[in-house]
Amino acid sequence: MGEADPDFDPADRITHHALLTDVDLLRRFRRRFPDRGHAGYDEMVRLLGYVWDCASDGTANVTGHRCGRCGRTRAEAFG
Numbered sequence: 001m002g003e004a005d006p007d008f009d010p011a012d013r014i015t016h017h018a019l020l021t022d023v024d025l026l027r028r029f030r031r032r033f034p035d036r037g038h039a040g041y042d043e044m045v046r047l048l049g050y051v052w053d054c055a056s057d058g059t060a061n062v063t064g065h066r067c068g069r070c071g072r073t074r075a076e077a078f079g
Helices: 010-019 025-032 041-047 074-078
Strands: 051-053 060-062
Touching: 010 060, 025 041, 041 051
Parallel strands: none
Antiparallel strands: 051 060
C-alpha cells in the first residue's frame, strides 16, 4: 500500500481500508448495485470505490493512498 494521499481525509483512508474486509461487503454491493449479477471480490471493491487502479502502471491501490508502485496520488495518475 502506498503512502497517504493528501487529497483524502485520514478518516476516509481508514474507512476504505477497513471496508475491504467488511463482513457485509456482499450485502453493501448488492444494495448499491441491485441489477448487477455475480461479481467477484475485485470487481465489487472497485465498483464500490474502495480500490483504484493506477492509470500509469495498473497497480491496484486502496482509495485514499498513493500508488504503491509509482507514488502518484489518484488525481496525478488520472490527471
